[in-house]
Amino acid sequence: MPPQDAVIIARADVPRWVAALCARAVVIAPTAGPLGDTVFSAIGSPGEILWDFENPLQPPKQFLLPQADPFVRIRRNNGHVTLEPVRDDGRRILFNVRNCDVSGFRYLQGVYARDLPDAAYARRADATALVSLACTRPCPLGFCVCCDAGPFLRAGFDLQLVPLRDDRLLVEIGSEKGRALLEGAGALFRAATPEDVAARETLEAAARRDFGTETCHFGSAMRRLSTRRVPQALWDAMGDWCLECGGCTHACPTCYCFSVSDRPCDGGWTRNRTWDSCQYEAFTLEASGHNPRQPKRSRMWRRFYHKASAQYYQRDGGVGCVGCGRCIKVCMGTTDMPAVVGAIRKGVWHG
Amino acid sequence: MDDLLLPSVATILDQRDETPDTRTLQLRFRDGERQDRFAFRPGQFLELSVFGLGEAPFCLASSPTRRESLEVTVRRTGRVTDGLHALGPGNEIGLRGPCGNGFDLDAAAGHDLLFVAGGIGLPPLRGLIWNVLDDRDRFGRVTILYGARTPTDLVYKDELKIWAARDDVEFRVTVDRGEPGWTGTVGLVPVLFETVELRPARTLAYVCGPPIMIKFVIQDLLARGFAEERVISTLERTMQCGVGKCNHCCIGHLFVCRDGPVFTYRQIREMVE
Numbered sequence: 001m002p003p004q005d006a007v008i009i010a011r012a013d014v015p016r017w018v019a020a021l022c023a024r025a026v027v028i029a030p031t032a033g034p035l036g037d038t039v040f041s042a043i044g045s046p047g048e049i050l051w052d053f054e055n056p057l058q059p060p061k062q063f064l065l066p067q068a069d070p071f072v073r074i075r076r077n078n079g080h081v082t083l084e085p086v087r088d089d090g091r092r093i094l095f096n097v098r099n100c101d102v103s104g105f106r107y108l109q110g111v112y113a114r115d116l117p118d119a120a121y122a123r124r125a126d127a128t129a130l131v132s133l134a135c136t137r138p139c140p141l142g143f144c145v146c147c148d149a150g151p152f153l154r155a156g157f158d159l160q161l162v163p164l165r166d167d168r169l170l171v172e173i174g175s176e177k178g179r180a181l182l183e184g185a186g187a188l189f190r191a192a193t194p195e196d197v198a199a200r201e202t203l204e205a206a207a208r209r210d211f212g213t214e215t216c217h218f219g220s221a222m223r224r225l226s227t228r229r230v231p232q233a234l235w236d237a238m239g240d241w242c243l244e245c246g247g248c249t250h251a252c253p254t255c256y257c258f259s260v261s262d263r264p265c266d267g268g269w270t271r272n273r274t275w276d277s278c279q280y281e282a283f284t285l286e287a288s289g290h291n292p293r294q295p296k297r298s299r300m301w302r303r304f305y306h307k308a309s310a311q312y313y314q315r316d317g318g319v320g321c322v323g324c325g326r327c328i329k330v331c332m333g334t335t336d337m338p339a340v341v342g343a344i345r346k347g348v349w350h351g
Numbered sequence: 352m353d354d355l356l357l358p359s360v361a362t363i364l365d366q367r368d369e370t371p372d373t374r375t376l377q378l379r380f381r382d383g384e385r386q387d388r389f390a391f392r393p394g395q396f397l398e399l400s401v402f403g404l405g406e407a408p409f410c411l412a413s414s415p416t417r418r419e420s421l422e423v424t425v426r427r428t429g430r431v432t433d434g435l436h437a438l439g440p441g442n443e444i445g446l447r448g449p450c451g452n453g454f455d456l457d458a459a460a461g462h463d464l465l466f467v468a469g470g471i472g473l474p475p476l477r478g479l480i481w482n483v484l485d486d487r488d489r490f491g492r493v494t495i496l497y498g499a500r501t502p503t504d505l506v507y508k509d510e511l512k513i514w515a516a517r518d519d520v521e522f523r524v525t526v527d528r529g530e531p532g533w534t535g536t537v538g539l540v541p542v543l544f545e546t547v548e549l550r551p552a553r554t555l556a557y558v559c560g561p562p563i564m565i566k567f568v569i570q571d572l573l574a575r576g577f578a579e580e581r582v583i584s585t586l587e588r589t590m591q592c593g594v595g596k597c598n599h600c601c602i603g604h605l606f607v608c609r610d611g612p613v614f615t616y617r618q619i620r621e622m623v624e
Binding site for chain 2: 112262268269285286293306312
């Protein structure tokens with residue numbers, strides 16, 4: 001665990017810092033939504049940023065992987081086609097993002113950089129800075145401690161903010177991109193003392209302790225998934241509870257399946273990446289009518305094999321879960337991550 | 352770093368009807384330099400798009416030894432293939448690729464080669480066959496067994512005659528059901544095994560066709576002493592990106608589009624789903 005650079009800022013000075021950030025990039029943060037919920041959105045002033053909030057149901061992956069993402073404009077003139085790439089490298093700062101979501105971005109970064117690197121994702125990711133807000137107490141449904149995805153992180157963020165008890169923030173610097181966010185507001189920061197760093201360690205230990213022991217045990221589920229020792233009847237039973245809404249995949253910070261489609265636009269078309277879900281029946285439907293993963297049980301198997309098998313752990317560098325708990329909240333059929341992992345471990349489904 | 356999903360524009364140079372629902376298109380990048388730079392292996396595939404309708408994967412049916420154009424053979428089955436059939440010479444389409452692993456020709460050098468194709472399964476092997484025949488000295492015996500439902504369903508009818516006439520190729524063809532004027536073999540593809548002499552220990556078998564045909568042909572090959580890693584096939588799945596990102600074509604943790612579409616039977620047998 002390498003020592004981190006860290007600085008301190010007084011809470012009262014944070015708005016001035018954020019105002020400086022807003023002048024350099026679009027700052028996106030948890031804000032109060034119109035219906036009393038919390039949503040990630042671009043802020044107009046520092047006061048809109050929430051500091052004590054329930055993590056939004058929609059993860060911030062939408063800013064690097066928009067739900068419908070046009071990547072080329074197609075026009076036709078006199079029988080000839082012109083293709084005009086649409087490229088987005090706008091500067092963004094994702095502010096007060098929870099560490100589970102930072103871990104989600106780390107996972108996506110691995111997926112999109114591996115094998116054939118995806119320039120469209122890399123361009124956005126390079127232009128985006130992640131400023132996380134460490135969780136000093138567990139959220140009601142979170143289990144990030146089981147996925148090495150929170151509540152505090154040692155790496156993956158550009159800056160990590162830790163609220164100390166005396167109206168000051170410890171700002172840990174995780175990258176040069178993060179360090180650059182402090183420039184121009186240098187007078188607001190001072191170096192952290194060893195006591196400040198010790199206070200951070202105490203807060204992290206307390207937060208981890210508060211998660212308790214009853215969480216989501218991937219290890220034994222992974223052994224069973226990877227060696228095909230999950231009974232077919234169990235997938236049948238769990239599949240029966242799935243309503244095929246795709247909510248688990250859309251709310252998941254690490255899900256990234258997509259489709260490609262053309263949409264009419266200004267007399268031509270745009271070609272778009274759009275979110276898709278392996279839980280939809282048509283995801284594998286072939287033009288011939290054949291569908292290799294038609295039954296719900298096989299689609300559910302697919303989701304959890306991708307999330308938690310050793311085969312994918314090796315390929316993607318970790319489990320495909322950051323313990324944010326959104327699938328628990330969104331799933332009306334109760335086939336969320338901890339429930340299914342528990343059923344795989346115990347060999348029984350209670351619904 | 353390339354934008355993985357960005358197509359190039361290609362022009363349809365020519366088209367040839369193979370069967371009532373299957374057509375071969377000859378394509379060239381609109382940008383001639385792009386065409387000259389384009390390198391591929393037989394067994395790889397292209398993502399072709401009809402603008403406004405969408406994109407779909409098609410195996411390259413031509414050989415890399417013939418560089419003037421690219422060929423794909425398209426059966427009408429859905430939105431994009433209907434759209435391709437509605438176009439003609441001079442029309443422009445989108446083209447990305449090549450995608451996938453393709454056949455390993457270097458590993459095949461020195462071996463006898465057996466090609467077994469059923470119906471629309473011949474196009475993926477056709478590029479490989481011409482590649483082998485254009486470099487004939489590198490390989491041992493070449494045997495081609497081809498079957499289709501009826502004589503009308505045979506694709507590349509002119510080329511079948513060329514293969515049949517060559518004395519460095521053993522070529523056999525059969526149909527499930529004859530038609531007036533058909534004097535050849537009638538029966539499923541495996542009946543052709545009885546008509547050729549195979550040396551399983553020194554032969555690589557390339558099998559492509561409908562799933563049921565592949566199943567029976569592979570059973571037959573194994574019974575004749577072919578090792579599982581000497582039987583090679585190509586898999587198909589619904590695909591979107593073709594570059595190992597969108598997850599539509601996954602079987603277990605493998606991408607058909609990236610780890611395949613060419614797999615040995617041993618790999619196929621070990622796949623989980």
